Amino acid sequence: MPAAPYDIAKQELLEAALMHVAFDGWSDATFKAAVRDSGMDIGLAKSVCPRGAIDLAIAFHKRGDEAMIAAVKAADLTEMKFRQKVAFALRTRFELIMDKEAVQRGTTLFALPHLAADGAKLIWGTADAIWTVLGDTSEDVNWYTKRATLSGVYASTVLYWLGDDSTDTQATWDFIDRRIENVMQFEKVKAQMNSNPALSKLMAGPNWLMSQIKAPTQFAPPTDLPGMWRGDQS
Incomplete structure (x- = not known):
């Protein structure tokens, strides 16, 4: 599926911004320089990135996740143990970073109290991307604990x-x-605890409660109801 004009515009701004991040960080000065260098109308730039450079920093991180997903999908992991697959995906995520200073500046940015939630969401998104691309099929509390x-x-x-x-x-x-x-x-410790009859009996109540927790995908609305669009059927 081709990228939407909105996404193309954001990537153009991001490319222009990276030239300035090392000097000015993910700041308003960087955003203004990116708008100037890209030749983009300021109104369009602000509609694409309402929070300015913060949105560009988020886009930079997500672009790294997307590159990692593509690389892992293209790799042959059949001979790897699962722990090796996870390590490979993590290593790939870092190997594909072309601008370490941009990551440093982003780490500083999302350490600010009012942006900590954004930073945590990005980290969770990376973990989710790794588990998903490796084929995780968890539908219970393990979906959350893994991530x-x-x-x-x-x-x-x-x-x-x-x-x-x-x-x-x-x-x-x-x-x-x-x-x-x-x-x-x-x-391994968790598995040993679950296989221990005495501990299993002791944890029966908590384990039942945990079993009621479902992955977000389990709450997705059905797509086969009358009147619901199901995408391209061709």
Whole structure:
């Protein structure tokens, strides 16, 4: 599906903005410079990015997620264990970043109290993108715990990566492997607890409550009701 004019305009602004982010951050000065350099009408620019450079910083992050998804889909992961697939997706997300300074500036921006929710949403979105592209089919509370856990791994890796000056970023890749191993150990403990009859009996009530939690996709409205558009049927 071709990109909408709205998205094209935002990407044009983003490209123009990246030339200035290293000097002015994701700021109003950067946004004004991007509008000037792109030759875009200021009215159109503000309609595309109502919050100015904040919207461009969000677009920059999401563009990284999209590039990661495309790369993972194109890769042959058949010989990898699942933990290796997760590590591969995380590593790919960082390898595709062409502007480390833009990430640094974005990390600073979304650390501001009034933008912390936006930052958390972006991190969650990256974790969700990774699990989804790897074929996660969770429909219960695991949908949330997987993304919450990976969000923590991704967030800590960003901070580590920003300060990493090792050869070929090897220290960051080792850091990812250690964090994924920690996650796998946690999942192993969970599995052992669930297989223990005494603990299973003790946790019967909480486990029942947890089983009632459904993934967001489980709440999506049906698409086969009369009068509902189901997209291109050709």
